[in-house]
Structure formats: C-alpha cells, structure tokens
Amino acid sequence: MMIKFTLTLLVVVLSFSPLAQAGESSHAVEKQNWGFNGPFGTFDRGALQRGFQVYTQVCSACHSMKYLSYRNLSDLGYDESQIKAIAAENTTIDMNELDEEGEPIERPMRPSDAFKNPYKNDQQAKYANSGALPPDLSLIAKARAGGPDYLYGLLTGYEEPPEGVVLASGQHWNKVMAGNKIAMANPLSDDVVGYSDGSPTTAAQYSKDVSEFLMWAAEPKMEIRKRTGIKVILFLLVFAGLMYAVKRKIWADVKK
Numbered sequence: 001m002m003i004k005f006t007l008t009l010l011v012v013v014l015s016f017s018p019l020a021q022a023g024e025s026s027h028a029v030e031k032q033n034w035g036f037n038g039p040f041g042t043f044d045r046g047a048l049q050r051g052f053q054v055y056t057q058v059c060s061a062c063h064s065m066k067y068l069s070y071r072n073l074s075d076l077g078y079d080e081s082q083i084k085a086i087a088a089e090n091t092t093i094d095m096n097e098l099d100e101e102g103e104p105i106e107r108p109m110r111p112s113d114a115f116k117n118p119y120k121n122d123q124q125a126k127y128a129n130s131g132a133l134p135p136d137l138s139l140i141a142k143a144r145a146g147g148p149d150y151l152y153g154l155l156t157g158y159e160e161p162p163e164g165v166v167l168a169s170g171q172h173w174n175k176v177m178a179g180n181k182i183a184m185a186n187p188l189s190d191d192v193v194g195y196s197d198g199s200p201t202t203a204a205q206y207s208k209d210v211s212e213f214l215m216w217a218a219e220p221k222m223e224i225r226k227r228t229g230i231k232v233i234l235f236l237l238v239f240a241g242l243m244y245a246v247k248r249k250i251w252a253d254v255k256k
C-alpha cells in the first residue's frame with residue numbers, strides 16, 4: 001500500500017516537473033538525442049566549446065547575447081587566461097574610462113564584460129537586416145517551444161519553398177519557423193568553421209553544437225538543478241519509509 005502510494009506520488013511529481021516538459025515541441029520539430037536530456041543528463045563540454053566557436057564565428061555577426069559575460073565561459077572548461085584572451089579579441093567604448101580630453105576610451109574587453117553586441121542599438125540592427133531584428137540569443141532556447149530541438153530544426157530546416165509559394169525579397173523558406181518564412185538566410189553550410197578536435201565540419205554538426213551551446217546559455221545551472229532534484233527525491237523516499245515505520249510503531253497496539 002505504502003509502496004504503491006510512494007510510486008504513484010513519484011510518477012505524478014516527475015510528470016509535472018520541468019524535466020518532463022522540456023521535450024515538448026511544435027509539430028514539425030524532430031526530437032534529438034541530446035546528452036543533456038533526462039534527469040541524469042549533462043552537457044558535453046566539447047560540444048559547448050564547438051558551439052561557442054560557431055556562435056563567435058557565424059552568429060555573433062548579427063546576434064547579441066547580452067546576458068552572458070565572458071567569465072561565464074569558465075563553465076565550458078576554459079581557464080582564466082583563455083577567457084581573458086577570448087574577451088580581449090573584442091573592444092568596447094567604455095563610458096566610465098575617459099582620456100585626458102574627456103572622451104570615452106576604446107579598450108579591449110574584459111572577462112566581466114557582457115558578450116559584444118554587433119550593433120549599437122536595435123534600430124541599427126534592423127536597418128542592417130532589411131527591417132528584421134535578429135533576436136538576442138541569451139534565452140532563445142527557453143523562449144521557443146521545443147528549445148534545442150527547435151533550434152536544431154530551424155538551422156537545418158531551410159528548403160526550397162513549395163510550388164506556388166512566392167517569397168518576398170529577403171524572405172527564406174524554413175520548415176519549422178512559424179509561418180515558414182524567415183528573414184534570416186541560412187547562416188550555416190559545410191566547412192565554414194574549422195574544428196580542432198576532429199569533429200565533422202558539416203552544417204548538421206554545427207547546428208547541433210550551437211543548439212547545445214544556446215541551451216547551456218539559457219540554463220547554465222541545469223546540471224546543478226538536476227542533481228539537486230535527484231537528491232531531494234531520494235531524501236523524500238527515505239523520509240517516507242521512515243515515516244511509515246513510525247506510523248506502524250505508533251498504531252501497532254491500537255490495531256491489535
């Protein structure tokens with residue numbers, strides 16, 4: 001009886017947890033076999049580093065990631081000096097540091113700076129992209145139903161439009177984008193980014209890696225959350241058993 005109750009409770013708790021809902025996706029999105037799926041899933045550091053490389057070399061030309069600072073990259077396995085070097089590849093105009101004439105100085109970026117925004121403001125971003133605003137990618141993996149599956153589907157979902165469909169200039173056909181029309185041209189093709197770890201340099205591999213990277217960016221504490229969840233469930237199971245023993249002991253005389 002008690003065991004049945006505990007198991008039912010466990011099933012109910014698990015099916016309402018965000019873990020179970022994370023896989024939910026819109027119609028055309030195929031689920032991928034991510035290493036970070038499931039209650040024991042973790043991110044693959046190699047894939048995260050490759051995904052960051054794809055973001056830096058391709059996506060960051062148009063998209064910002066304003067909620068990430070370079071120092072957050074320590075999660076990906078980079079050490080302090082590597083992070084300093086990565087940050088210093090970019091410069092920023094620092095309003096708080098003035099030269100002797102009182103003009104803000106341009107300086108190399110530091111680990112505490114947010115990722116460089118390719119545009120000065122949204123107006124400039126829209127103007128450069130024929131009126132379409134490239135969204136900030138910090139939280140995009142959480143902002144779209146299907147999360148990383150959707151992102152992978154989007155990046156691999158460019159096709160010729162079906163017969164009879166006429167696209168306005170600057171529009172592209174994508175099988176998973178809402179309404180199938182997207183103002184972003186296919187950003188990836190084979191061999192546009194060189195990998196140093198021997199992973200295949202295909203558009204599909206880039207899409208997979210950058211989707212995993214964007215998932216990490218949107219939920220950097222996922223691994224800790226899952227570990228805590230497992231500990232809590234284990235504690236509750238032990239506690240339920242203990243309480244059952246106590247209950248039996250207290251009621252033992254009454255029942256007889």
Ligand code: HEC
Nearest residue numbers: 058059061062129132133134135140181182183184187210
């Ligand atoms: C040349 C500029 C450019 C590049 C490079 C680029 N994008 Fe985009 N992206 C855009 C624009 C513009 C939009 C807005 C499209 C729209 O609203 O139709 C967009 C939209 C998106 C969206 C949102 C789609 C949705 O569901 O609304 C995602 C996700 C995205 N881009 C990811 C990426 C990734 C990942 C890369 C790198 C592999 C990348 N983009 C490279 C310009 C770019």
